[in-house]
């Protein structure tokens with residue numbers, strides 16, 4: 070059990086980012102379990118989605134049969150889902166002092182619609198700010214896949230959604246976009262090599278999460294002991 074300090078601990082906002090097929094869902098499940106072992110109750114959620122309204126927008130955006138749209142309309146739809154998500158899910162949970170882990174957040178728009186899709190990055194940043202009221206993550210972990218071929222292999226067997234069905238060139242720009250993101254925002258974005266064995270990726274993510282939680286006043290010392298005795 071983590072030790073609570075005298076004052077109430079703050080909410081902490083963490084996102085996992087990366088290309089389609091980079092292993093985010095697996096790693097979020099593992100991270101969430103580790104936090105639970107530490108006596109914490111993380112809220113695990115995802116974008117687009119997280120609210121009923123957001124899940125409907127998700128369908129509209131990702132259904133393979135969904136009509137084509139301009140990249141700017143797409144950006145605004147992601148932003149509309151995000152606006153609901155932040156006000157109805159994220160902010161209330163953070164106000165209760167919870168750790169919120171989301172699969173994707175504003176950085177996905179920066180990379181997919183901005184860097185890879187061609188909407189100017191300052192426009193994306195303005196839209197993100199409007200949708201979120203300026204709420205940024207405390208930590209964003211990018212699962213970096215060094216080789217495009219790994220992603221192609223992982224996606225090959227899947228029924229692809231609207232975005233996954235885009236060209237290899239688009240997905241290559243997404244991969245590069247995540248690298249650029251980590252360089253542009255080093256204060257909150259860290260890159261983890263997503264090509265490593267799953268438990269090594271888990272350990273690398275955990276190290277980053279422990280760092281940010283320690284900075285916020287959490288003490289997870291005993292959790293490590295708990296894991297060693299598992």
Ligand code: TMP
Nearest residue numbers: 089116117147173174177178181232233
């Ligand atoms: P996923 O939940 O299976 O990762 O699917 C979400 C898809 O939506 C994924 O291909 C990335 C894409 N996406 C964007 O293009 N922009 C965004 O802002 C977000 C949140 C996701």
